Amino acid sequence: MSKFKKKKKGVPAVNTAALPDIVFMLLFFFMVTTTMRETNLLIDNPRLPSATEIKKLEHKSLVSTIYVGKAKDAKYGTGYNVIQLNDKIASPDDVPAFIFRERETVSEGEIPFMTTSIKADREASVGIITDIRLKLRDVNALKLSYSTNTGVE
Template sequence: MAKFGKKKKGLPPVSTASLPDIVFMLLFFFMVTTTMRETDLKIDSPRLPSASEVKKLEHKSLVTTIYVGKAKETGKYGTGFNRIQLNDKIGTPDQIPAFIENARSKVSETEVPFMTTSIKADKESNVGTLADIRLKLRDVNALKLSLSTQKGDAIKK
């Protein structure tokens, strides 16, 4: 009688045929879900004041942001913490009504009452500048206002 030896079989190699499909699915997912920054900041990133009770804004597409702070290019825009940025330009409080009307024209008529104006102001900003912004927003009936803060202890001891 002859002996038949058993051949040891190793594990079969892992199939990489589906690897390109997985890579393209991930690429497509990140391309669809990534949002690009709409505005290029001409002011230094505002150091937001602290607040103990914060609430996150919903419906980011209905939020219009006004930045207040110190200009990056002080020679071009001047010094001080009271520079206002509307979209990609440094502006004045008198330009705010046109800025809000432009933002309203980009959304449907039914969504206009749900629009919010967010002010991201540096904690060193002039209160007079913020009051001027509020008055101009009141002139165009943009009464939903949000002041951006960072979460933290509001009262420092």
């Protein structure tokens, strides 16, 4: 009989010391790269009109978006002429106040580069778009962009 007993050799345990570091690196990566949706749409996703000659907006932080389309809930209105500014349903008369609030969020030097984008459903009437354009003209928000889909349908 030997003085020392031999231990059974088996597979060594997996070293999990680095696991918390890896988990926190992944968590930090996804926190930094994820963008949160800024606006909850109260209207159905607009079916944008098609266009062939389009240009991509460069400074998206300087873009204020006005949505025009059909409301998801009937209490906001019917038809395709419902306007949404940020997270609330509005009328064309509320557009100037919306533009002034958007201008307060940027520095004074960036105000001339601000663009107003209209995302209107293809079934929206031209009258509501014209009303919005007239209100934008009243507050000197003359850089206007219409969102479209690429291609012709």
